Amino acid sequence: MTAGTPALLTVDEAVDALRAALRRRTRVLAGLTGAPAAGKSTLAARLAEAAEACGLRTVVVPMDGFHLAQEVLDARGWGSVKGAPHTFDAAGYVALLRRLRGEPGTVWAPEFDRSLEQAIAGAIEVGPQVQVVITEGNYLLLDGPPWDGVRPLLDLAWYVEAPDELRRQRLIARHEHYGRSRSEATDRALGTDERNAALVRASRGRASAVIRVE
Ligand SMILES: Nc1ncnc2c1ncn2[C@@H]1O[C@H](COP(=O)(O)OP(=O)(O)OP(=O)(O)O)[C@@H](O)[C@H]1O
Ligand SMILES: [Mg+2]
Known part of the structure; x- marks a missing residue:
């Protein structure tokens, strides 16, 4: 493997990688990234289910929980680019990941409610x-x-990739x-989402592997 061309991984191999990483530590943090509507949340749920089926206690913590509040976006005129990197509390997300790595007690994470278009604090419990x-x-x-x-806080970092046309259709739907x-x-899908997709694609080479989904 050379820089910029991560290996391909199946879902089963991803579960195996989680199990292997757990032989070296008591908690593993795995990250899934990819362009808007690539299927990250769907795959995260599928991986969590597969990991639980292997007896691994697993929780999904979405980056989406760190969307800035709609009121904040509106006050700054950022409503039309909601979802761009500067419309998240990125430092807050990094701080949460650090806590998930090192804190012995329960850590509470926020989640994003798509029907409200707002993040909700204290929604996801990550017990010790x-x-x-x-x-x-x-x-x-x-x-x-x-x-x-x-990236330094993740043990594993995977890039989720779907065919671009399918991804855009799902985004529009x-x-x-x-x-x-x-x-x-x-x-929206061909404007701000597509600009965000280009940024995400440029980060693909920093993944340790790519998982292709249909
Ligand atoms: N394997 C699949 N088969 C059919 N539909 C799918 C599949 N995977 C994802 N989808 C649909 O595609 C859409 C995008 O999937 P998902 O929400 O998992 O993507 P995402 O990468 O988390 O998106 P976002 O970047 O916006 O959070 C959803 O409506 C989901 O139901
Ligand atoms: Mg998602």
Whole structure:
């Protein structure tokens, strides 16, 4: 493997990698990144289920929980680019990952509620017995501070890749599902989402492996 061309991994191999990493430590942090609607959240849930089936206590902690509040975005005129890197509390996310690595007690994580379009604090419990934390989001492998603080806190970092046309179709369908018109959904998917996708794609080479999903 050379820099910029991570190896391909199947879901089963990813579960094996979690198990192998747990032989060396009591808790493993695995990150899933990829472009908008690549299937990160879906794959995180699937991996968590597979890990639980192997007897591993597993929790998913999404980066999306660190969306800035809508009121804050509106006050700054950032509503139209919600989802861009500067519309997240990236330093807060890094701090949470650090706590998940080192803190002996329960750590509470926020989650993003898509129907409210807002993050909710204290929604996900990560108890001291949790062995696998799967964190997932767009910007886990971005260059430059504060995002570059994420990678050193992950034991494993995987890039989720779906065929681009399928990914865009799913993105448009999801925007419509949450109340946008067809043309608003398309504009969003091909505008701000596509700019974000380009940023994420540029971080692909920092992943330890790529998981292709359909
Ligand atoms: N294997 C699949 N088969 C069918 N639909 C899928 C599959 N994987 C994901 N989807 C659908 O595609 C959409 C995007 O998936 P998902 O939410 O997992 O992506 P994501 O990478 O987490 O997106 P985001 O970056 O916006 O958080 C969702 O509507 C999901 O239901
Ligand atoms: Mg998601």
